[in-house]
Amino acid sequence: MERSQSHLVLIPSYNTGATVFETVKAARAQWAPVWVVVDGSTDGTARQLEAMAAGDPDLSVMVLPENRGKGAAVLAGIEAAQAEGFTHALTMDADGQHPAKLIADFMAASAAEPSAMILGKPVFGPEAPALRVNGRKVSNGWANLETLWMGVGDSLYGFRVYPIEPLARIMQSQSFMRRFDFDPEAVVRLCWAGVKPINMDAPVRYLSAEEGGVSHFNYLRDNTLLTWMHTRLFLGFVLRLPMLVWRRIRAAS
Ligand SMILES: Nc1nc2c(ncn2[C@@H]2O[C@H](COP(=O)(O)OP(=O)(O)O)[C@@H](O)[C@H]2O)c(=O)[nH]1
Numbered sequence: 001m002e003r004s005q006s007h008l009v010l011i012p013s014y015n016t017g018a019t020v021f022e023t024v025k026a027a028r029a030q031w032a033p034v035w036v037v038v039d040g041s042t043d044g045t046a047r048q049l050e051a052m053a054a055g056d057p058d059l060s061v062m063v064l065p066e067n068r069g070k071g072a073a074v075l076a077g078i079e080a081a082q083a084e085g086f087t088h089a090l091t092m093d094a095d096g097q098h099p100a101k102l103i104a105d106f107m108a109a110s111a112a113e114p115s116a117m118i119l120g121k122p123v124f125g126p127e128a129p130a131l132r133v134n135g136r137k138v139s140n141g142w143a144n145l146e147t148l149w150m151g152v153g154d155s156l157y158g159f160r161v162y163p164i165e166p167l168a169r170i171m172q173s174q175s176f177m178r179r180f181d182f183d184p185e186a187v188v189r190l191c192w193a194g195v196k197p198i199n200m201d202a203p204v205r206y207l208s209a210e211e212g213g214v215s216h217f218n219y220l221r222d223n224t225l226l227t228w229m230h231t232r233l234f235l236g237f238v239l240r241l242p243m244l245v246w247r248r249i250r251a252a253s
Pocket residue numbers: 012013014015016039067068069070071073092093094095097214215216217
């Protein structure tokens with residue numbers, strides 16, 4: 001497989017146990033290069049990932065000494081990628097929930113329209129917890145309002161291709177979006193910056209504990225974080241409303 005000079009796969013990982021090794025192998029089978037950012041994991045996976053990378057020139061591993069959150073891990077990855085000349089990153093969760101088989105399709109969609117972001121639109125299996133499936137409808141409703149229905153198919157799904165430059169710029173300009181608020185806030189702020197969303201269906205798996213499934217989603221903590229996030233995004237939306245309306249009128253005419 002030829003190594004891409006522009007597009008890389010970026011996997012933020014936090015205490016997934018052995019599942020991250022399977023995720024990395026599945027991603028490497030589809031793409032080069034793949035970078036993993038180990039976000040202060042205490043499960044001993046960093047060492048084994050570094051050993052995998054030592055034997056694979058298309059796999060790189062960055063280890064953050066302390067846990068800083070998914071958004072912070074993605075930012076560390078894209079800043080390093082940008083320094084090496086990459087322009088786009090496909091983010092993918094480490095925990096085996098995302099479809100590695102679709103990496104090439106998502107990358108091709110991004111190469112065809114480099115100024116856009118390619119958003120995974122989740123296709124749930126019957127095993128998906130109803131609480132999570134319904135919970136995201138609330139977040140999606142807010143995100144659609146905050147972007148004046150610019151076409152965000154799903155606000156929370158982390159399987160996406162981002163243009164690195166606007167995402168890094170947005171994240172560097174403020175200190176939000178570092179934890180679980182990363183995925184929805186990124187999509188809303190990129191829409192505001194004029195980055196067009198393109199939605200592509202992608203199945204999500206919910207692995208049982210026996211299959212190695214892990215989630216660090218904490219219902220109270222993370223829903224509180226998301227509520228505060230949508231509050232500030234709503235305020236940002238009100239400030240930008242004239243601009244957004246103007247843009248919609250221009251697009252329609
Ligand atoms: N929750 C959480 N995930 C992190 C962190 N740093 C990196 N990640 C990665 O972000 C992804 C999403 O987290 P996860 O707990 O699976 O959330 P869920 O899929 O919505 O249940 C996984 O790939 C994690 O390994 C962190 O500090 N907290």
